[in-house]
Amino acid sequence: MSKNSRPFTAATVRLLVLLVVMLFGLTVVTDWLITSSENQEFHERYKEVVLGMSESLVVSLLGAPNKRSSEFYLGQREGFEGAYKRAAESEATHYLIWNRKADLVYAIGFNEAGNVSIVESGGT
Known part of the structure; x- marks a missing residue:
């Protein structure tokens, strides 16, 4: 060869x-x-969420969440104590949570009537 x-x-x-x-x-x-x-694009739509907005409108704006929870969650508590305090003081009975990027969490809390009562984001 x-x-x-x-x-x-x-x-x-x-x-x-x-x-x-x-x-x-x-x-x-x-x-x-x-x-x-x-x-x-998600972040721009997220900024349109306001207190009192219905849960169905939020989901139509942001899409399906990654998680539904009765507890507030931003990935970590340290550095976001203020957000956790606001969530505890809000009338939220449940939260929809979207995970974006590797470490960015968007959490929106809803009251018993199904309206936004808190809007927070954060991560590690």
């Missing part, structure tokens, strides 16, 4: 590895851009 008839030369392997690395890099960058844009 001659040197030129080998199916894969070192140069071919290097080229294939380079192409795979470039495709992986493009995938990561594209995913980051899409996720960043989605998070920004």
Whole structure:
């Protein structure tokens, strides 16, 4: 078997590895851009939520939450003591929670009538 008839030369392997690395890099960058844009759009819609808004309107604005809870949650308590205090003092009987990015949590509390009584966000 001659040197030129080998199916894969070192140069071919290097080229294939380079192409795979470039495709992986493009995938990561594209995913980051899409996720960043989605998070920004979510945040803009989140800023439209106001006290007294109905739960159904909030869900139609923000989409389905990641979690429904009877307890307030922002990912961590330290640094967000004020938010936890406001939640405890609110009339909220349940919370809808959206997790965005790796460490950003949006929590919206609703009273017995199903209207927004507290709007908070935070994370680690």
